[in-house]
Amino acid sequence: MRKILLASCFGAAALFTAGYAVANDELAKLSADPNQWVMPTQNYANTRYSELKQINTENVRKIAPVWTFSTGVLRGHEGSPLVIGDVMYVHAPFPNTVFALDLNNDGKILWKYEPKQDPNVIPVMCCDTVNRGLSYADGKIFLHQADTTLVALDAKTGAVVWSVKDGDPSKGATGTDAPFVFKDKVFIGVSGGEFGVRSWVSAYNIKDGKLAWRGYSEGPDSDTLIDPAKTTSLGKPVGPNSSESTWQGDQWKIGGGATWGWYSYDPALNLVYYGSGNPSTWNPVQRPGDNRWSMSIWARDLDTGAVKWIYQMTPHDEWDFDGVNEMILTDQTIGGTPRKLLTHFDRNGFGYTLDRATGELLVAEKFDPVVNWATKVDMDKSSKTYGRPLVVDAYSTQHNGEDSNSKGICPAALGTKDEQPAAYSPDTQLFYVPTNHVCMDYEPYKVSYTAGQAYVGAAVAMYPPKGDTNMGNFIAWDGKTGKIVWSNKEEFSAWGGALATAGGVVFYGTLEGYLKAVDAKTGKELYKFKTPSGIIGNVMTYEHGGKQYVAVLSGVGGWAGIGLAAGLLQPENAAAWHDAVDQGKLPTKDKTVDTAGLGAVGGYAGLASYTSLGGTLTVFALPSQ
Template sequence: MLLVGGMLLHLTMTSSVASANEELIRLAKDERNWVMQTKDYTVQRFSKLDQIDTSNVKNLQPAWSFSTGVLHGHEGGPLVVNGIMYVHSAYPNNVYAIDLEHPEKIMWEYRPKQNPAARAVACCDLVNRGLAYGDGKLILSTLDGQLIAMDAKTGKVIWNVETADVSVGQTQTQAPFVVKDKVIIGSAGAELGVRGYVTAFNLKDGKKVWRAFATGPDKDILLDKDFNKQNPHYGRFGLGLKTWEGDAWKIGGGTNWGWYAYDPKLDLIYYGSGNPAPWNETMRPGDNKWTMTMWGRNPDTGLAKYGYQKTPHDEWDYAGINYMMLTDQVINGKMTPLVTHPDRNGIIYTLNRETGSLVAADKIDPSVNWTRKVDLKTGIAIRDPEFSTRMDHKARGICPSAMGYHNQGLDSYDPRSEIFFMGVNHICMDWEPFMLPYRAGQFFVGATLSMYPGPKGYLGEVKAYDVKTNSMKWEKAEKFSVWGGTMATAGNLVFYGTLDGWFKALDSGSGEELWKFKLPSGVIGHPITYEHNGKQYVAILYGVGGWPGVGLVFDLNDPTAGLGSVGAFKELAKYTKMGGGLMVFALPEGR
């Protein structure tokens, strides 16, 4: 497999849309920066910095820290652009700019005014997955559905648009994604029966360019005239209505609040739509397209070139919003562009990212049992009926749980060794559905869940997946889920944080733990690394919360509360407490 990285991103762009792309591509290549949550458009999250390596990482020590003063879960990570670090917080979604020459001083801060009603309809804590940068602007999404562009130098608001309606349960936790002259942003709220969509706004002035829904008529979903032409067996036209009963598609979910990737050569963005609503499958017969789908869309028009539905008629809340990673591989003697996606349903999917054709579908863990395998010709998962869900039946021992064996974390890939490093959950569940009416702005779930450790007896792992052999090279067990994902570096290291508050570095070749540091609170965000004045730094947000931390954050005790997470993470409060901030590490002088 070959690194897409720099070579993939060399291409000619029209001057009218070049500014943000060319700027971001240039800045992303400079290892002094970390300009996107995903690091660059490939989402490989691999840094060429090697000052910190396997021989000296044991000497890593705190360089400086910063407290956000916010207690809820801190997902995402900081950005570093031209010597300035930008830090975000959970609700109320404050933003801070810190000059790396003077990290002891706040350069500027921004505190958005929000509708407090958003707190009552947020699904799984009051998280925010981070900021975006482009064309001198810093872009913030807020829980109540605002998209705000600020001058990156001063923090002055340039434009502010509304992207969601809190009154019907729509919220926004996603990090914006800048492509060309546009800002791409999704929506959240499927657990309240909203209808999911992705929207593009002009980076310059915030004007809406297009919006593509996950359900409904083709004109709303924005299907290209050649949609799924190479794979007609995936389904083509009219299915956003035909695969739903009556008007159920209008409250059918399919939100996307995860991560995007972008291929400038093919001019396609990649992302996943989430679970259908409600969770009770009996209430929505049919395949429920186009929820649970991997999409390839044109960023200028929003038109979908293809859509591959991984879990038709999802029965387990396997919301497929997880991260997308771009690589190139020689297949049958031909260089093939690929997109790889570790899904919540426990399958690692690899598609030809130009055509959407399924190339591989491997289990993240042998204990995945809702499906026996995925048929590579049809793309359909062969289900095991023992672990299906239905009314008047309590399904037991389903693996993975609704949290998936992979959730919202951003992971990493080392192009030299062709190893993909995943922070995963190892959680199974019992599932019992019930009937309920839809009421706008109220939770619309319809299932009671009990979650518990998987067969190995613990809740999380870091796994190294060899893309050459489609097999795991090594595994590192963790007491709790590795929720925030990983980062790989040329120093042959993999960094990640744990829910119980450890920041760790592993040898990327063997998985051996080489260093760890206890943070003030648990980690649900992802690490970054950057260089300043010739010195490499590693940084991570801390602040326990998110779905695995809702029991701790909201002081819940019923094991089925928090959509089933409270029981699984009942021990977490014994190891860490709330409180958000940033910790930055470096080697001491002379090391």
Template sequence: MNSYHDGFHWGRALSAALIASMAWSATAADVDAEAMRASQKDGSEWLSYGRTWAEQRFSPLTQINDKSVADLGLAWFIDLDNTRGLEATPLYSDGVLYTSLSWSRVMAVDASSGEILWSFDPKVNKAKGRHACCDAVNRGVALWKGKVYVGTLDGRLIALDAKTGKQVWSQQTTDNSLPYTITAAPRVVKGMVMIGNGGAEFGVRGYFSAYDAETGKMHWRFYTVPADPAKPVEHPELAEAAKTWSKDTDWSLGGGGTAWDAMAYDPELDLLYVGTGNGSPWNREIRSPGGGDNLFLSSILAIRPDTGRLVWHYQVNPGDTWDFTATQQITLADIDIDGKQRQVLMQAPKNGFFYVLDRATGELISAEKFGKVTWAERIDLATGRPVEVAGARYEKEPILMWPSPFGAHNWHPMSFNPQTGLVYIPYQEVPGTYSNEGKGYAPRKAFNTGSGSSEITELPREYATGALIAWDPVKQKAAWRVEHPNHWNGGTLTTAGNLVFQGTAAGQFVAYTADAGEPLWTFDGQTGIIAGPMTYRHKGEQYVALMAGWGGSAALFGGDAAVATGSRNVSRMLVFKLGAENRLPTLAEPPETERVPEPVVASKEHLENGKNLYSQYCAVCHGAGGIGGGVIADLRHSSAEVRTAWEAIVLHGAYQSKGMAGFSDSLNQEQAQQILDYIRHREYATWMEAMDAGNKD
């Protein structure tokens, strides 16, 4: 059945939800600890973000395999009323898929037909988009005992009835007067919903919390960085952490360390593993003058889930000053190292090193570069600390280095196949420059990191590439590698059918052999694919499901490198099975801009001010260098109506309902005009470049 929902709208879906639920006789999701343990061997269901608590994203299903995958086809799809990035991994239980869209919306879908059973809109105030560093995305939901849990962009944790989609309870997990956000999928452990938050680019203090899955009551909260020493210490770990911060620390800056994605759980050791993020601001010279490791920034924490107390920690980047987070996926596995089976934790964080730790003790077993890394020579196995190259901290002069803040690996899920012993990493090779020069720090007002990190548009687009790397965690080297012309490619799924699936920034969804990386099957998704795929078995048939929709930080901020992908946002849910023959409709070409721009008459200082203000307040959504990346409007091509209403939009929030908050608390009329003139200048400059290129052909 072709489930093509032309122009699906949430209002109509909500009004039809009661009818759908009456016709739906399938049992609602009833996920508990027993079901989670059973799912480790039975691949029929996908019950948590990484399928199991170990976050391996490996499925034991084999109906779709390296011999049969050539017959894989589109079973059904849903066109979604969604204009921002799709990062969620759908969950599957008892015949139903549960997934989230941008702005923290949730829907339940019949897994065989694609019919929407219910939808839920938490009605996030779109002005909150101003505080989202990396798009108004959501990476998924959690299931537990008949409920669906979602974290919202405005900091709420909401429990829904899995059968009807009606709200059961809601808790505000953050101070909504501060620029916190939630984009991660919650995890449920021992009847508690675990959730962190983001916002370290805007000046917040990181933490994660445990809430009762039945009632919503908070059990405990773990702060990842200390606060003002004049105030009471919330838990004992912070007293030790405070010793690693400068006595001159300005605690009003928040500190950062937000736990915005990675979590895993080992039920045998009864340890919850949480990855923490960058400092607030990035630049340690501003955050903690005089130095210090700044615990627990950029760290992996092992926590007792019953109490929230710390058992061990490993800091990936002591004194981080580059936005090298440890929030990338944490994967648990048992592997043979030197003839001995080890219980390990694996991570490929932003900094470009692949880490293997003993997950019981936190001991560093090995760490090697999995991509191009120039900020450090190696990781000293005796101390666990990186051996940094001279000048890496850019104290005296700017530095161009690999990786950039985009990371060698970002949030895009990696997967581990216990049969091949390989980890499949969505790698990206993008350099960045860091500098102490010319950048003030304005916490909570705008995306300002205090680092002076350059716009990616200042580098040739060919500098931003990617790859799918099959990494051997025992030998600490690549077994095979597939090159991609662009960065910001999708997450991976691996199966017992000797397959690895990955979508690309250019819109291709590809199946490779897991042992050798041979491409076997490709599907044109018509939009950049960034999310991780999943697979499930329903009524004897194996399916592969994927949320497709270009977005996220690189798509918004990436400028010319994002344009190079050729992608735009066409949001869909795509589901495949063997023998299916559905097709996506042909996309209409986007309208071309016919306006001939005029040169801007303004002083160099005026345009430079406009550039700096644009970089600080606008680029995070509208693209570095004024170049839109195919998701949010490219302001170079904004209409005459937009430019006439510029002040009302930029200062007073006339487009707040579209996600464009007003900036009257930060900008004045003159500054708004400087930004507009810079955009007009960029429009003219790029038009002239295109004309010159045309004349040369």
């Protein structure tokens, strides 16, 4: 068995180094070194797995904070630092400060970059002023600023090498995602689905910042870079005009489909994978049709942007189930057949496994049993509804038209999992998924589009599923069978990204602020520590001076923590909501509390009893011998 697991591990490593000769050689070499953390999700495959094992199941209980660093910024701290050689690079929310810290000198600040941005960008940032991290290549640190500026900084000095503006914040476009470097290009997406931004992904040359190509989520084939004869969906050519024909009139021009999530890359196939988000507006009555290609998984050629295959998970989205979550690439055997796999945990509550070379759908199962808006995804290839979720009419948000409140929909709009990335361990061949265990009431209403103004058109109230008080679970998932292997309850959403290690330990963070360590095989909790603020950042690890460290950013915020981050939550409302949760009396009668912050303020009001604003990096290690 050990030989099989080692073969699986080394096979995966070989897969993502085979194409390095034609990719960025320096970056490839650095990413293969487990002592460093040179990409937002650790590697091209987004596995968030580290081969470091100095910290293991036997000794993790002994780890403790060894140093901390304050970013000086409040609001939500998503993403994680980079470690390249002896330097750690730390980012912050708006104004998107970047720090270079000397690991040889107690984290001394080597340089600091603080961009000067128009504060008017803040009101058009949908769900807090977050930023999901940095990337490195060619001696440069890449930052995607809130105002959509992509900037390349000299890694040694912090000086600006080049910068380019990707979008227009006055029309609702903002930058919240981490850049990703694959081969000779740096990739960024755009936020703005709640402002009617027709979204895109941009590929810039890392040398000079020139735009190589841009692919839109909706519109003519020439804009989406879809070839009607060659691009496939579920094994069939999509045909001409596959996007425009699924929108009424010119609605695709304000169609959303934001691209602010995580990107992955297979060098052997030369394909980049990512997801597109919700269509605009949230009111489904105003946009009849499948609204392609929002809510989709994309596979694009890195060099040209041409779409090889595409799969829409939630046609005609009625619930804001953004499809932007990470695509995790693994090589495994299903049914006796070796496969190049892509696994994706969608906001809609289904965990998908596809063949990443062809786009064939292999698995689609609920990763929280309470998901009720659809009975299943139709897996019958002979069916007219093959690959589509079978929607339950009672939980449709448009079956009674506008101003009709559909109640008890699971999951809530923030999904069974939002942007918090999962991890995969080749040792257990399991995925470790931080999840939300939340339901909602959803009331659409008519809304008109004005550039730069919110284009939502729905009031949402969130709360735990009936009979439960926990709002999160941390699960282990078998992607080959679509089954939960084990599950740990969390009082609030597990909103911190997971990390799996060769030491058999999986780390993640909670909204109350706990860093937790669990046994990868059993889920047994081995360690927890309360950090200064709620964790929506992603745990990372590195080795320096022969010692393994684990680090995480804390700073409550993001969508789930927007009530605290933006000052929308009053202490008396928090106390009332917390009491209501304890007594099973949900939702509250105060609709302004229930629905504020796109529904999250009421749902997460109890957070105010556990944590407060902050912005701190906490670094852990075993005690010195």
